[in-house]
Amino acid sequence: MRAAAAAIETGASSGTGNFPADDGEIWAPVLSDPLDGGSTSPNQEEIEVYSAYVDYDAMDFQAVFEGPQDEHDLNKLFGCAMLNSCGARCPTYIKEANFTHEIECELYSPTSDHGMIQTLAPASPETKEMKGRRIPAPAMVLSEKEEAPATMALGGGGEEDKKRKQGGKGHPLPSHRRSMRLALTATRPEEGACANFIVDLLDYLPKSGWRHGSRMRSTRKRAIWSLNTEKTLLLPNHLGKYGHRKNNDHWTYEEMKKLVDVLYISGVGNWTKLKNENFSTSVRTAMHLKDKWRNLKKAYTGNAKKRILPALDKDSVKKIQKLASKMKPHL
DNA sequence: ATTAGGG
DNA sequence: CCCTAAT
Structure with a gap:
């Protein structure tokens, strides 16, 4: 099992470019105050992000540590968060306007195509305590067939992928080179940390632009996530800021x-x-x-x-x- | 046709 | 990643 890969700070900034021991491992620098852009935050908690999977590839970290390039990167952030600290069964919250859904997701890692997160199975109906607020969870039932497999499949073209592509049950797969199917994790992660992390990631997209460190980097309208009838998590704008690019793939x-x-x-x-x-x-x-x-x-x-x-x-x-x-x- | 540099 | 002036 891979050990801690990186730490995300939600509080004030500390140094950047922290180099871990030279053990030949892929490392990622500490991401400084990604959430509040350096403003004084009362929230100084530190969230440890770790992978529960053995062969965790550096690709998965990129999204988080490169910061959002456009709205679609939220998909990656989301996936990273889930892969790292949550796992598929971890309760995940999607903020939609004033309502917060609790869902479980299946991640499709976008590459040349635009990816999306699709709800894999609705969460059990219950109410969660989060950040001092009561978050109502929609009452839905989890279906056996829609459950995630107990193993994670990396790489597009897997059997699961093919099956789904041929119009089977499940959700349609976007055409892409890689896809990740989140695995069921044996251990349920600490709920608070995960939920807060996810929600904070969503908050990463502010009302008008996002921050990189303490400075504003773009004037982008806030992306509101939504669930369509297929229970697919979608962004209102499928092209985003860089949607016109021929190759919008991030470097591995x-x-x-x-x-x-x-x-x-x-x-x-x-x-x-x-x-x-x-x-x-x-x-x-x-x-x-x-x-x-x-x-x-x-x-x-x-x-x-x-x-x-x-x-x-x-x-x-x-x-x-x-x-x-x-x-x-x-x- | 390539490259350097700004966007 | 794209655009384009300069080479």
């Missing part, structure tokens, strides 16, 4: 590491050649490679303050910094 850990490794050997530049020789099958264009390098460099160079860093292994970080400072690959 493997991609970033490969890019760094290649640059470390071949040097920075000659992006077209780099693309043809090392990323010929990748969706990334030469310009994408160039852009990513620029962003990585910026992220790990200088006094990057309050910046949400992409999860990378320490070795890659060193290479980035060495390349950035034009140091030779000696040592």
